[in-house]
Amino acid sequence: MTETQLDDLNGNTLDQLALGHGIDLKRPTPGGEAVEISDDTKRRLLHALNAALTDDHTADSGGQNAGPHVLETAAACFVPDFLSGERVWGLSLQLYELRSERNWGIGDFEDLRVMIDLVASLGGDFIGLNPLHAPFLADAGRCSPYEPSSRLFLNPLYIAVDKVPGFQSDTEQQTTINTQRATDLVAYEAVADVKLSALRSIWAQWTTTDAADDAHADFEAFVSDGGEALRRHALFETLSAHMAQSGFAAGWHSWPDEFQYPDTPAVVSFAAAHGDEIRFHLWLQWITHRQLSDAAAYANTCGLRIGLYLDLAVGEALDGSATWSERDNYLTDATIGSPPDPFAPEGQDWHLAGFQPSRIASGEAPPFERMVTAAMQYAGAIRIDHAAALRRLFLVPIDKTPSDGAYVSYPQEDLIRILTDTSGRHSCLVIGEDLGLLPDGLQDDLTAASILSYRILSYERDDEGFKPATEYPALALACISTHDHQTLAGWWRGADIDLRAEHGIVSPDLTRQHEAARKQERRQLIHAVGIPDAGDLVESLPQSTLRDLTIRAHRFIAGTPSILVVARLADLTDEKRPTNVPGTSSSYPNWQPKLSVAIETLSDVPLVKPVADAINEGRWSSQPGRGPNSDYKDEKRSPETLGTSRQAATKEVDKTDAQKLDAIVEKYADKIPKPLGRFLQWMRKPELRWLRLIVGVLFVIFGLIGFLPILGFWMVPLGLIILAQDSKWLQRPTLKAITWLEGKLRR
Numbered sequence: 001m002t003e004t005q006l007d008d009l010n011g012n013t014l015d016q017l018a019l020g021h022g023i024d025l026k027r028p029t030p031g032g033e034a035v036e037i038s039d040d041t042k043r044r045l046l047h048a049l050n051a052a053l054t055d056d057h058t059a060d061s062g063g064q065n066a067g068p069h070v071l072e073t074a075a076a077c078f079v080p081d082f083l084s085g086e087r088v089w090g091l092s093l094q095l096y097e098l099r100s101e102r103n104w105g106i107g108d109f110e111d112l113r114v115m116i117d118l119v120a121s122l123g124g125d126f127i128g129l130n131p132l133h134a135p136f137l138a139d140a141g142r143c144s145p146y147e148p149s150s151r152l153f154l155n156p157l158y159i160a161v162d163k164v165p166g167f168q169s170d171t172e173q174q175t176t177i178n179t180q181r182a183t184d185l186v187a188y189e190a191v192a193d194v195k196l197s198a199l200r201s202i203w204a205q206w207t208t209t210d211a212a213d214d215a216h217a218d219f220e221a222f223v224s225d226g227g228e229a230l231r232r233h234a235l236f237e238t239l240s241a242h243m244a245q246s247g248f249a250a251g252w253h254s255w256p257d258e259f260q261y262p263d264t265p266a267v268v269s270f271a272a273a274h275g276d277e278i279r280f281h282l283w284l285q286w287i288t289h290r291q292l293s294d295a296a297a298y299a300n301t302c303g304l305r306i307g308l309y310l311d312l313a314v315g316e317a318l319d320g321s322a323t324w325s326e327r328d329n330y331l332t333d334a335t336i337g338s339p340p341d342p343f344a345p346e347g348q349d350w351h352l353a354g355f356q357p358s359r360i361a362s363g364e365a366p367p368f369e370r371m372v373t374a375a376m377q378y379a380g381a382i383r384i385d386h387a388a389a390l391r392r393l394f395l396v397p398i399d400k401t402p403s404d405g406a407y408v409s410y411p412q413e414d415l416i417r418i419l420t421d422t423s424g425r426h427s428c429l430v431i432g433e434d435l436g437l438l439p440d441g442l443q444d445d446l447t448a449a450s451i452l453s454y455r456i457l458s459y460e461r462d463d464e465g466f467k468p469a470t471e472y473p474a475l476a477l478a479c480i481s482t483h484d485h486q487t488l489a490g491w492w493r494g495a496d497i498d499l500r501a502e503h504g505i506v507s508p509d510l511t512r513q514h515e516a517a518r519k520q521e522r523r524q525l526i527h528a529v530g531i532p533d534a535g536d537l538v539e540s541l542p543q544s545t546l547r548d549l550t551i552r553a554h555r556f557i558a559g560t561p562s563i564l565v566v567a568r569l570a571d572l573t574d575e576k577r578p579t580n581v582p583g584t585s586s587s588y589p590n591w592q593p594k595l596s597v598a599i600e601t602l603s604d605v606p607l608v609k610p611v612a613d614a615i616n617e618g619r620w621s622s623q624p625g626r627g628p629n630s631d632y633k634d635e636k637r638s639p640e641t642l643g644t645s646r647q648a649a650t651k652e653v654d655k656t657d658a659q660k661l662d663a664i665v666e667k668y669a670d671k672i673p674k675p676l677g678r679f680l681q682w683m684r685k686p687e688l689r690w691l692r693l694i695v696g697v698l699f700v701i702f703g704l705i706g707f708l709p710i711l712g713f714w715m716v717p718l719g720l721i722i723l724a725q726d727s728k729w730l731q732r733p734t735l736k737a738i739t740w741l742e743g744k745l746r747r
Contacts, residue, residue, distance in 0.1 A: 010039060018042040021049050022357060022409030030345045037406045044397035045406060048333035075420040076450035077430040082305065083563045089615045090309060091119050092128030093569040094483060094579055095158055096186050099594045105180025106191045109291040110160035114599050116299045122612035126306035126380060128566055131313045132158065134321060138241040139250035140192035143591045146313045147352060149320030152374045153233050154288040161195055164287060166202045173198060185592040203280050222286045232262050232325040234281035238274050251319025262325055296378045307380035314386040315352030329359050329367045334395040337402045347402025354393050361414035369418045376426035387432030387446065390415045391439050416449045431477050435459065452476050452564065457557060465524030472560035479566045480553055483579040487571045488553055489546045494518055505583040529556045547607055554611045558618025567615060572607045573597055689726050696722035
């Protein structure tokens, strides 16, 4: 519908069209009341939603369910069996913040392996990370992990360059690296320059090596699996760098018109002329994928039963790879934000692109499913940032203010069904960040789908103070603080209040109110965690008392029924600089502060082991057979185990693929006649390679033509598995093919 047609609508007709497209006709105010949105807001959002009008002036919403969502499915997300009787914990960190003696000025995947060793030795079961989504490599200063260029792909700045085969150091390069390593803030542009320069050198050498080896075959399989989406991302990165060098921005909004779409003659011509550079960016994604996959496998080897816990951003940059590559799937005339509230009376515009509600869950490969799968393939758990987006988003029309925005419905039932299905396929827990203003009943719907709640200590309060540990839900992750908060010690000192005042985020009057409230909150906290007496509760408590507070607070959340508890690394190292100060942009170096200590010395930091011991004590207190002296801890986390893990993990990705194939063989053994199952086991003997080749090909052919109805569909995956036993490069494509085929069957 054109803007002119929308301008002709008003009154009941306009309201009905808006409701039909899921637009809430009222929005909240800072005082908690509800006010009508303007007709201009309705028209602008209808235009953003690509509204269509039928002859009787009712909405054609493309299948979008606009009303309140009620789950009609009993499907639930994956929760591992061991969590039915255990409560476990892990450590959360920002990967870029890691300071080490070998990295290049930013934390990387080799540093992550060091942290895996540490968490395993302390008795943890997972490591939580910031979003690892692809940034703008041509504008690395746009460093917020929550405003990525694309959520489908990874951040190559996390590559451990010195661990890439073919790397050779030189003196000039090492001088630059030493300089970046010594800074207190991540200098993203400088890091990108030195890393990409070194990686280009490795790439140039790599292209001259034997194209028939396993590494090249794996790369080509990765490119093939990535398809057009991966090719377009690599093309965007190449074009973005070219535009930045030509004086334009790295984002496509400022590019000449002929380059603003991926299939124009100008872009096709550019791609043909820059094939090697596009291949380089494909290779960067492959190297990133390999190192992250290896880290995930290493976590499993070290006994972290959940492994990596990854964060998913709620949206993407307006001018990034995702919106350029798949324009039709995104809102281009409205951005994600939040309505006015007491802390932000004007509301917030996050300047993020969201999916079109009518397209997010539609098609053969729904955008939401592809985005979730991109994270789950590496993770044992993911967190959905702003879980309210499963039902609705607050959208702000382009060039308007949040006061001109409105809530728009999303197909919750379809999105949760995608989560449950994908979670099951990848054996991945799902955590929903269910904070802030939530629609009625959403938390119940999430619980029904086994999506864990997200509980932060400072938010779990009522009129009496901090809620008792026993009131936390079992199906939840509990923590002290997040990347948007000060550390616990910083909170006690009131550093968060001071920073908001310093940057003009809140008024002086509101600052004084917050300071008065904080005094009461301190009393309530020491009562909750059991500190006998803290004197006058002054902000500048002795360091020993603050450490005791931190230990007790972690013991408190460890004692909750919540099946997951996470300790934040910044709390254990008592960082003075917060990771992110919401409401600031250029006035504070968000997403740049590094840890004050190197990861090689973390085991000597005064709080690390005491906090881990306190959490283990709280977690194990109600778990028979678990505890500091249990066989489990000694067996799973022994130094001998950890010492051999790195050596064993050098080919862990390939081992994991083979093990997954073995598991699939066992699963399908129950679905086929027993004599055939025994025959398959017998055929796995090494000397029967040629027989496997013949039988594997026949199984695939017979399955496709339906030659043996008694076996039906299962002939095809069994044939693929047989063939993959003798070809490493076939293993990963086979796993992906079987996962896809199983998904088709479930639907």
